[in-house]
Amino acid sequence: MTSSSRSEPRLLFISGSAREKSWNKKLAKLGEKIADANGIAGTFADLGDYPMPIYNGDDELRGGPPENARKLKELMKVHSGIFIASPEYNSSFSPLVKNAIDWVSRTRDDGEAPLEVYKTRVFALGSASPGGMGGLRGLSHLRLVLEIGLGALVLPDQFAVPRAVDAFEENGHLKNKDAQETFKALIQKLARAAHVLHG
Numbered sequence: 001m002t003s004s005s006r007s008e009p010r011l012l013f014i015s016g017s018a019r020e021k022s023w024n025k026k027l028a029k030l031g032e033k034i035a036d037a038n039g040i041a042g043t044f045a046d047l048g049d050y051p052m053p054i055y056n057g058d059d060e061l062r063g064g065p066p067e068n069a070r071k072l073k074e075l076m077k078v079h080s081g082i083f084i085a086s087p088e089y090n091s092s093f094s095p096l097v098k099n100a101i102d103w104v105s106r107t108r109d110d111g112e113a114p115l116e117v118y119k120t121r122v123f124a125l126g127s128a129s130p131g132g133m134g135g136l137r138g139l140s141h142l143r144l145v146l147e148i149g150l151g152a153l154v155l156p157d158q159f160a161v162p163r164a165v166d167a168f169e170e171n172g173h174l175k176n177k178d179a180q181e182t183f184k185a186l187i188q189k190l191a192r193a194a195h196v197l198h199g
């Protein structure tokens with residue numbers, strides 16, 4: 001593929017919390033906003049808009065993966081870089097994210113290589129929490145699942161928003177401008193990496 005025929009990277013910002021006033025939703029939305037402000041096409045996705053039953057192999061045998069797993073995968077396919085903002089629950093990442101990842105991993109279209117949508121996208125991780133560590137500990141588990149379980153490329157940088165209750169301005173920006181610049185740098189890096197891997 002020549003460089004002139006490569007498309008611009010498109011980034012998907014996924015909130016791993018469906019809670020209406022979720023801090024992680026705010027973080028994912030901010031990511032989309034920062035991407036757009038810097039000439040990178042961004043899309044926000046709320047996993048709450050893709051409800052799926054908790055994975056059960058009997059359900060899968062009976063009816064295959066839920067339609068929302070296929071829809072979510074289609075959304076992932078039209079983006080080359082994916083940022084996931086996941087809450088930390090008891091030092092791990094959210095079951096909502098895990099269930100969505102698992103179901104998407106069970107969808108496979110004709111001609112599609114196993115786990116293709118994971119292996120051909122670049123991921124970056126973030127979290128927001130009222131706690132002092134911002135949910136960082138949970139991201140190591142999410143990284144493990146993506147990298148080891150699914151063969152995905154995950155950027156080493158991760159972005160956490162500690163004490164989230166007091167971290168955001170009314171307009172959704174971070175009060176701490178250094179932190180916002182760090183997030184912007186991560187998004188730009190994700191776009192560059194996605195462009196290199198995916199074109």
Ligand SMILES: Cc1cc2nc3c(=O)[nH]c(=O)nc-3n(C[C@H](O)[C@H](O)[C@H](O)COP(=O)(O)O)c2cc1C
Pocket residue numbers: 017018019021022023024025087088089090091092128129130131132133134135
């Ligand atoms: C079951 C449960 C476990 C939690 N464990 C942690 C934790 O280990 N670390 C942390 O920082 N916050 C923890 N929290 C607090 C969440 O970070 C907080 O509820 C946060 O607002 C959830 O993300 P959201 O705002 O995006 O929905 C936990 C919350 C729940 C419900």
